Amino acid sequence: MRKWSAQFKKWFAEVSDIPEDVVLGVPRLILTGQFRLSIENYESVLAFSKTELRLALNKGELHIAGDDFVLETILEKEIVLQGRVDDVRFVDN
Amino acid sequence: MKHRLHRAEGYLKAEIIGEAPEKFIRICMREHVKIWHIVRKNETTLICFIKLADSNTLKKWLKASDCRIRILRKAGLPFFMKKMRLRLGITVGFLFFILLLLILSNMVWSIRVDGADVKLEEQIRSILKQNHLYEGSLDLFIPDTGRLESALSTKLTKVTWIGVSKEGTTYKISVVQKKYPKPKSVTGPRNLVATKQAVVQRLFIETGQPVVESDQFVKKGQVLVSGRIGNEKASRFVSAKGKVVGETWYHSEAQIPLVSQYTLYSGNTYFKYKLKMWHVQMPLWGFKSEPYKQYDREIIRKPIRFLIWKTPFAFIQENYRQKKTVVRKLTQKQAIKDAIESSDKKLLDSLPKGSKIVSSTVDYKKVVNNSLYIRTHQVVNENIAVPKAIDVKKEKKKLKQETD
Missing domain, CATH: 3.10.20.310 (membrane protein fhac)
Incomplete structure (x- = not known):
């Protein structure tokens, strides 16, 4: 049933021209060069250190690795990370 | 740049110390408290900027997240105000000093x-x-x-x-x-002579021998009171003194418009005060752009000085005086009265003091183009006597010749 509704949402997004992140509630990542990463539609901050940021998404986790991390802005739906981004990885659990 | 946005509200730079400081961030997010520029210092510590919140609620959140806070820096308006409040005495004193200096600089010494x-x-x-x-x-x-x-x-x-x-x-x-010259008076032997053609009315003589009578017609320069007294055999010269009132005549012409327009000040004045800063004028009092339909404007500029310097500030006062246009219409009778009055006044101004207008009569009047032309003549009683020195030697010679 759940799978079916996800399928429907995906189809709806394709048909209606509304951006997928809005319809599906999936994260949207904007990476500027290697030094600035903006993530929309995240759930919460799980862990933050100089070399790693772990975010909870509505499904799974997002692990970002790099160096000299600074959380420039934290808003309810958006988070902006500055520093050198080496690796962005989605982790299912 | 971001910090500046929060300056008005006030913010803290603080260390969040605890086993899991991320939990504190999550709580802040949940409670919609702005938090930014987070840096990890070490395993247990985060450095962040946080918007100023009530210290009790902040404590509650810290307890919930098992964290401690160490404030590194306080910034923004609330802290500035607090600091200012502590130094209120100095601030007020300084402002008062500047104000006093400003007042003293703009005072007349x-x-x-x-x-x-x-x-x-x-x-x-x-x-x-x-x-x-x-x-x-x-x-x-x-x-x-x-x-x-x-x-x-x-x-x-x-x-x-x-x-x-x-x-x-x-x-x-x-x-x-003004330095007045000392009035010169003929103190030697003198006659009184007529200044103008007239009919003698009354004579008031202190010294001298009158040679004219009342109702006598005299010409200009004619001797009225002689300074020679005594008979032909034994005469001496005195300084004739006295007043001779004569009747004189004057013609005057006047033209008076029957319809005339005046602009009068109604007496209403509107004041505007402005403070000029460089080229910008800031109104202080009086905000109407056009207080009256018709007005005369007067601008008074007063630069504000500070010690020996001129400041770019100036105090500007604008006075708006209300004007009114009044149309005056005169009937012929009023116009004649006005004309006579004004010509009488003009005449009296040109005559010596103590003169009196006995009568004024209208000789001729005519209305052309809404204005009245009028010719009048006045009968005046005035002092016609002026002293004139006698050349004693010449007179004596003349006398001798007469007696010879």
């Missing part, structure tokens, strides 16, 4: 009057005081020097010229006093 005697100086100072200029008055309320000059010169009759100048905080008033 001395008024120098040059070229006037003590009595006149006293008079000048009292007139100046009426115009708000005295030692210790504020410069802002003093009219400009041209106006002061005219105020002084209209009220002082003993003065030929008066100049008002301003040097910093000193007003200098230079006066040139």
Whole structure:
């Protein structure tokens, strides 16, 4: 049933021209060069250190690795990370 | 740049210390408290900027997340205000000092009057005081020097010229006093002669021998009272003194418009006060753009000085005087009355003191183009006698010839 509704949402997004992140509630990542990463539609901050940021998404986790991390802005739906981004990885659990 | 946005509300730079400081961030997010520029210092510590919140609620959140807070820096307006409040005495004192200096810089410190005697100086100072200029008055309320000059010169009759100048905080008033020549009087032997053609009415003689009678017609220059008294054999010369009232006639013409327009001041004045800063004018009082339909505007500019410098600030006063156009219509009767009155007044001004207009009659009148032309003649009683010195030697010679 759940799978079916996800399928429907995906189809709806394709048909209606509304951006997928809005319809599906999936994260949207904007990476500027290697030094600035903006993530929309995240759930919460799980862990933050100089070399790693772990975010909870509505499904799974997002692990970002790099160096000299600074959380420039934290808003309810958006988070902006500055520093050198080496690796962005989605982790299912 | 971001910090500046939060300056008005106030923010903290703080260390969040605990086993899992991320939990504190999550709580902050949940409670919609702004938090930014988070840096990990070490395993247990985060450095972040946080918007100023109530310290009790902050404590609650810290307890919930098992964290401690160490404030590194306090910034923003609330902290600044708090600091200012602690230094209120100094701040107020400093502002008061500046204000005092400003007031003292714009004060009149001395008024120098040059070229006037003590009595006149006293008079000048009292007139100046009426115009708000005295030692210790504020410069802002003093009219400009041209106006002061005219105020002084209209009220002082003993003065030929008066100049008002301003040097910093000193007003200098230079006066040139009138010096009258001593009235010359003919004290030697003299006759009284007629100044103009007239019919003698009355004679008031103190000394001298009258040679004319009442109702006698006299020509200009004719001797009225002789300075020679005594009979032909034994005569002497005196200074004739007295008054001879003669009847004289004058013609005058006048033209008076029957319909005339005047602009009158209604007496209503609207004041605007402005503070000029560089080229910007800020209204302080009086915000109507056009207070009256018809008006005369007068602008008074007063630069504000600070010690010896001129500040870019100036105090501007604008006076709007309401004008009214009044149309006056006269009937012919009124116009004639007005014409006679004005010509009588004009005549009396040109005649010596003590003259009297006995009668005025209208000779001719005509209305052309809404204006009245009128010709009148006046009968006047006036003193026609003026002293004229007698050349004693010549007279004596003449006498001798007559007796011979």
